[in-house]
Amino acid sequence: MTTDFAASPAMPPGRPVRRRRRLLLRLLLGALALGLVAVLGLAGLATWLWSQADMSNVGQLRFANQLKIPPLLEPRLDGAGRKVFDLRLQAGTSELLAGRRTETWGANGAYLGPTIRAARGDRVVMNVRNELPEATTIHWHGMHLPAAADGGPHQPIQPATTWSPSWRIDQPAATLWYHPHLHERSEDHVYRGVAGLFLLEDPEANSLALPKDYGTDDIPVILQDKRFDEQGQLDFGEPAFSPIGRLGDQLLVNGTHDPHLTTRHQRVRFRLLNASTARSYHLGFADSRPFDLIATDGGLLEAPHRTTRVPLSPGERAEIVAVFQPGERVVLRSFQPNLGLGSLEGRFAGADDTFDVLQVRAGSELSGAPPVPDRLVVRQRLDQAEAVRTRRLELNGSSRINDQRMDLGRIDQAVTVDTTELWEVANRSGNPHNFHVHDVQFQLIDYAGRPPPPHLAGWKDTVFLPPSATVRLLARFAGYSDPELPYMFHCHLLRHEDNGMMGQFVVVGPGQAPAGPPARHGHQ
Ligand code: C2O
């Protein structure tokens, strides 16, 4: 040591060097101890966060509650022969957890909304009355319709007003759904509970020997994860590290916590909808019995796909038919989803999570039903040779597409009506995403460089994209054009959508130019 303590004028006489050394030593030990505590604390915190991020209810449920079935919404006919459906968006309280009143939102009730059913060829009018305390929208997810009826961020419904879009149903039988789509508020509004099914029928599907008695052998399964605070209210707190937004540790099916379904049918069709804001599921039965996957987002597959698991990212649907034996009990479960992430990011994105979804209790006598037909429908195939153009869309970070955030006043793409296009969508981020397009159902040409697997081979409107995956899809933009009002394409992980991972496209007439950025309608 070269420091000359004695040279310091403030140093008292005596043994300054030793005293100083002792002091230094103490300080050093103190600092070491503090550092150790900090390191241990951080490690402890990290361990705690790590373990908190692993969510499962497997083994914790009693399946105490009978599965709620959302009621079918009866339409009335207007003078023009149109089916008129009335939806009232409202706030209220729901008993989501036993003995707790939770503040929720819903349609025609306090949580979720009724199931709407219409047939191909029907002309429908949807009266959506907003009795919520703030503006929202209702988007008809998966529906082919005019842009003005789409219910995206350009059709806000102010409180105490009614929005009444109308269109003609013209697409195959399918399980679609509806949910809010207000700019930057989708996650919040869906999480509060506004969502419902929109089932489409057609004669071809009706003629098939498939379970189709709603609520009896044709069961809706609306999957949502929630987190509750100590008061039993929905927890809007932010997760520590989640790259995808809020993930819940409790599962609701059709708004039912801890549910079971009693059935008297040997064959049951389940219409699975992932209405979660961020969580992906990997569904199958606890005993890994095989089932038939018969339909995806946009309708029936050409042939049933026999499998034991079906992955479902937010917004996606799948229809399965399962067979039960008299008297048995079997659990529909979500296994660990493959999100294509490393173990660290995966943990915080729900890749390690498992959930018991629903216990099926088969009666002692079951009415039989014919097996699922070998062939379902003949699907018109979109032809890559007919694609008039290729667009490349890159998903960046957690809030951008082609390096831009969503801007209501910017039209990103213009498509000519009645043409087929090839869209190449690439996940260029380290986060999981999916990709949803309004107005159309698409067909995949390839998925991550391979032919699409069976569960992605049918009509789709939403497709999961793990990091660095690219998907090429074909879509035909038939019928409706509007140079001013756009449709959306976006990630359906709603936090990402709200953050700006969304773009706008208009469908224009041949030779027509987009009419420029649409006026900013009402909202904020
Ligand atoms: Cu289900 Cu643009 O949304």
Ligand code: CU
């Ligand atoms: Cu995303």
